[in-house]
Amino acid sequence: MRKFAIVSDIHANLDALLAVLDDFDEQEVEKAYCLGDLVGYGAHPLEVIDIAMEDFEWVLRGNHDDAVTYKVPRYFNETAAQAVYWTRDRLKPKQYSRPHAVKRWKFMRRKLKDKVSIGDMAFGHGTLNSYFKYVDSVKHAKQVFESLPQDVKVLFVGHTHIPGVWENTPQGLNYHKWNSEKLPPLRKNPLIVNVGSIGQPRDGDTRACYVVVEGDTVHYRRVEYDVDMAVKAIHRRIGLPNGCGNRLKFGN
Secondary structure, eight states: OOEEEEEOOOTTOHHHHHHHHHHHHHHTOOEEEEOSOOSSSSSOHHHHHHHHHHHOSOBBOOHHHHHHHTOOOTTOOHHHHHHHHHHHHHHSOOTTOOHHHHHHHHIIIIIOBSOEEETTEEEOSSSSSOSSOOOOSHHHHHHHHHHSOTTOOEEEEOSSOOOEEEEEETTEEEEEETTOSSOOOBTTBOEEEEOOOSSSOOSSOOSEEEEEEETTEEEEEEEOOOHHHHHHHHHHSTTSOTHHHHGGGTTO
């Protein structure tokens, strides 16, 4: 039975990403998909993009990816906006840049996908049709379920950085935390699976988070990494707000 991994919201956290790649090997993952936000907040955007180009089957466009390569939205707070400008300055090719820098920029501008469908599974960053919108309440989950195509049984998303599963049962919506004793199987009822965040967890757990899918089961993986190393890397970058690193210590 084939195993595949789904990751999201790496946010230029190289230390967390490398730990997750090691975990792929331990889990015998055959393919990996990324739901977006390769960059923003973290200290190693170039290295993370290079890994993504090499190791992921495809990458969706996240709101931070779009902000770095196109335009910063008005709703971005000051810290997020500063991180975007810092990242763009390092990512956008200069007159003297090498060909790989141009390739990296073109990948971020042109190769990221808005959404993907594989059989009865769909993949989006925030929702299936938006990398801005959040599935973070019963109201929003209900709206997303109502808008899904009939042939979609499970939607995988990221964006909120909070892992968990919404289940649309005949009796109503149920929410299952990532560490629930028994998660619902895929395809019995329509599901929205938030895979959490590798590089900026916000559920009070500092460990990187992603999911492994095998058959009709989804397994959450929490992976330890050197948080202090990631924090120090951010603090050393002039122009990158220290707050981007400080929050990693608390997983919020």
